[in-house]
Amino acid sequence: MxxxxxxxxxxxxxxxxxxxxxxxxxxxxxxxxxxxxxxxxxxxxxxxxxxxxxxxxxxxxxxxxxxxxxxxxxxxxxxxxxxxxxxxxxxxxxxxxxxxxxxxxxxxxxxxxxxxxxxxxxxxxxxxxxxxxxxxxxxxxxxxxxxxxxxxxxxxxxxxxxxxxxxxxxxxxxxxxxxxxxxxxxxxxxxDEQFADLRDRSVQYSRQVQADMALHPESLGIDQVTVGNFVIGNELLRSLDSQLAVMMKRTVLEEGKNEPYNAHQASNLVAVGIRNLEQLAEELESNYSLILDFGREWISPEGSKAKSVPRGVSLYYLVMVKVVQMSEAEARRVIESSKLPESEWLGEKNLLSRAFAKYECVLEKRAEETS
Structure with a gap:
């Protein structure tokens, strides 16, 4: 030494x-x-x-x-x-x-x-x-x-x-x-003791969610933990994620659970009226093709330098689709009264008007295909 x-x-x-x-x-x-x-x-x-x-x-x-x-x-x-x-x-x-x-x-x-x-x-x-x-x-x-x-x-x-x-x-x-x-x-x-107790309860809750997902999805409300488990385990969502990522020319990020992203999407899903995992699965299935069609109109591969998208990116597009299925006045009321970020939807980014414009393009193309 x-x-x-x-x-x-x-x-x-x-x-x-x-x-x-x-x-x-x-x-x-x-x-x-x-x-x-x-x-x-x-x-x-x-x-x-x-x-x-x-x-x-x-x-x-x-x-x-x-x-x-x-x-x-x-x-x-x-x-x-x-x-x-x-x-x-x-x-x-x-x-x-x-x-x-x-x-x-x-x-x-x-x-x-x-x-x-x-x-x-x-x-x-x-x-x-x-x-x-x-x-x-x-x-x-x-x-x-x-x-x-x-x-x-x-x-x-x-x-x-x-x-x-x-x-x-x-x-x-x-x-x-x-x-x-x-x-x-x-x-x-x-x-210190209470934080440790909350951590332990959170772990127990996550395990219970995993056990109940297959048997009682209707009993599982939308929150960060339930959405995180759904994102990992739902095959339909994973399929949608993969197809949307291809449109963006990116890969899907698989590095465990993305808690902040899951929490954000959970808030958005509740805002558009999705209350439990059973309803979430039904909404994904019934809007599957619409999400893909909307994604083709919305996505600009050159719009971002990111190389990957988070697992669960389809939930973002599901929320967009649920919004544009409303009337514009109703959508505005939902945004103003919920946790959907007004600064993005109604402010500078103006997602609402852009989303309705893209949805009109989707409807026009669908009409052409069936005519």
Missing amino acids: AKFDGANVEDYGRIAEVLDPFGQSLCGLLKQIALNSGIRVHSIVYRVKAYESAAAKVAKSPDKYTGIEALTDMLGVRVITYFADEVDAIAELVESEFAVDFENSVDKRALLDPDRFGYLSRHYILSLNSVREGLPEYSRFKGEIFELQIRSILQHAWAEVEHDLGYKSQASLPGGMKRQFSRLAGLLELA
Whole structure:
């Protein structure tokens, strides 16, 4: 491990040159470790302690630190999870993937009395394990030590606000503010628990939706989860998606569920009167050929540089078709009273007038074909 000569600036510069790329490498490694275990973290960041801060820490505790080389937090890495229970999940991965200095590592949650609230976090002093040190991409970091903090996003919010207010402990708080601090910290802990509960309920709901889709589609209302499952499992929709994508000269994006897109389409479907999955399937089937005909009129392959379209793009065209099947006055009322974006339909993009014009072209061509 690289050494400092006391608080020598030049030595600090040399070690910082190693720690900075080490921090970058660790962020990528930790992200991949989490993803491989199915955990999506909010952020992973690192910092190399500033020279002034390092020197001040050594000067403050000369009996504890013989020099800057004795500091275990010269490189600090922070993992912020979305949920509190993921802190322990990440901690288990860390203990299996790195060499841990357990003597100097601490679970700050265990330091709080049961009736006290405050900053909660897992802190580890780590280095690469022997296997990873032997890999060419990590060999230059052999023996380097770093500090890792793991906390939830709400725990992070608490720590950041507490730090900004300048109070380092409950003892430093003015008497009248201690209770207010504890109440706020308790609310954040409760929120952490409730968010985790909402996540678990969402997973259970998604599983129930998958089980009910084939047997009871009429019982499943239109929302982000039901639309997401419908988009993946309905063969008619997949066929429509593929044909529309060909018209656009693009491919269909298959990378899992697109929650924002599904949520947007769910809102649009409800706005045009589609209330459950059974009705959605019926509307797709009854409007199948009209969606394709409308798509041929509407789509301009040169209109966008995008290389792909989201799975479920046919729902966008189903909504368009449902709108133009109304009278123009009725369509305007629906747009003005629903969640359909007025800025697109009635404003600058003026989708409504364009959609009715394209629909007229569809009707004219159909009439010519049957005459």
